[in-house]
Amino acid sequence: MNRRGSGVLLHVSSLPSAYGIGDLGPAAHRFVDLLAGAGQRYWQILPLNPTCPAFGNSPYQSTSAFAGNTWLISPEQMVADGLLGPGDIENPPGFPEDRVDYQAVMNYKNSLFDRAFAGFKERGADFHYKEFAAENVSWLDDYAIFVALKDRFGGKVWGDWPSGIRDRHEEALRKHGTELADRILREKFLQYVFDRQWRALKNHCRERHLQIIGDIPIYLTYDSVDLWANPGLFKLDEYKKPAFVAGVPPDAFSATGQLWGNPVYNWDAHQQQGFSWWESRIDRTLALVDRLRLDHFRGFVQFWEVPAGDATAENGRWVDAPGRDLFTLLARSRSCLPIIAEDLGYITSDVHEMMAHFGFPGMKILTFGFSGDVARNPHAPHNITKGCVAYTGTHDNNTVRGWFEHEVPGDQKDLIFRYIGGQVGADQIHRILIRLAMLSPADTVIVPMQDILGLGEEARMNRPGTTEGNWEWRLRPEQAGEQAMREFSEVTGIYGRW
Known part of the structure; x- marks a missing residue:
């Protein structure tokens, strides 16, 4: 990312679609x-991993660090691939x-998936x-049986399952695997469909010389297959419940800190394992x-x-991590590590030193x-340096217009x-602000x-600290045309980012 360029932040779920949620079908290809x-x-x-209502449908609180979000599967592409007939999707x-009405989407798509x-x-x-x-056996088998077991036990978190299957005893795994074989195969099939559609979309991006920037949340939710399958890689107690959870300490913005709750x-x-789990996670995402x-x-x-x-989070403590x-x-073992470091908030000098050592660009908002x-x-635009990625805002911020209208006091204006x-x-x-970002020295602007459309806070994607109404915003079909991008395209060219 060391040549001038720019791009757009928009999650797949926000794309137009007649099927309730943005997906990997024709609208995604048109957006490319x-x-x-x-x-x-x-x-x-944003992260492509599975989402669920228990975690507010957040892509940052997933049941798997490796699986794909099957709600993003395109019904139209399933028809094109011969998995459904045209009549199956005629009257959504x-x-x-x-x-996005997530419950309505899940009800409808589950019927198509069946x-x-x-x-x-x-x-x-x-x-x-x-x-x-065969290529994905290292995570696929565990994920598929985890999903089936969640259904069998009425949605209970895995730490509350019967001890035999909670602790992955071989006999219990074999018994449930046999009894749930059909449900397990269904989940593997859906992961295959997701993977097939995603790779077609990625190939379309490559043909159009467009690169995809993905996202990895540093932490996982407790109720995920990764913890069930690898409990020793997390700080859990003798009952396999979290012994410690993540957060940030008290600061000027919060007297009690922030308690995230992730293991x-x-x-x-x-x-001791040679970072094999992290290596697999990075490789799977790349x-x-x-x-x-x-992230973080x-x-x-x-x-x-x-x-x-x-x-x-007041009684926490800082613990060193072996990131270096x-x-x-x-x-x-790789020719390059195409990583962007989310370095927002209070960042110490040792973090910046590690970023510089590996050549990871940081973020400026x-x-x-x-x-x-x-x-x-x-x-501030005049202080933005070449080796970073500049944003007008992110998914966690208000839109620029919403920020200006509702968060900026008169003296700041x-x-x-x-x-x-x-x-x-x-x-x-x-x-x-788009022009200020584009004319800055930053190699990359997102x-x-x-913000390209100049929308207000009604179009905000996420409000950190809240649990309802997030991750739902969608682009209407008339907003996804060439007219919306014309001015942005001109600014891209004027400031040498083509």
């Missing part, structure tokens, strides 16, 4: 064409165009399915995307662990750049006006689609 036609080099997405329910799976069993597994299952890694065990953003990069240097059961050893091992001492604010040399309204501020 739209980006390529506008001179863009990158399409940044009246889904809302601008939001129909496709019945046909798959009748025909018998073909060579391509068998090849996929923390047993890094000693990872080192098989799906071209570059990846590592600081956690690879030091992490804040809090005793499980604490109500706040991990990335040294990864770099030794323009909406962070107009507070405090702007002359020295590292996110005056500062912004002095900085840009004149007053602008809320309907123009997104254009100004702009959320909401």
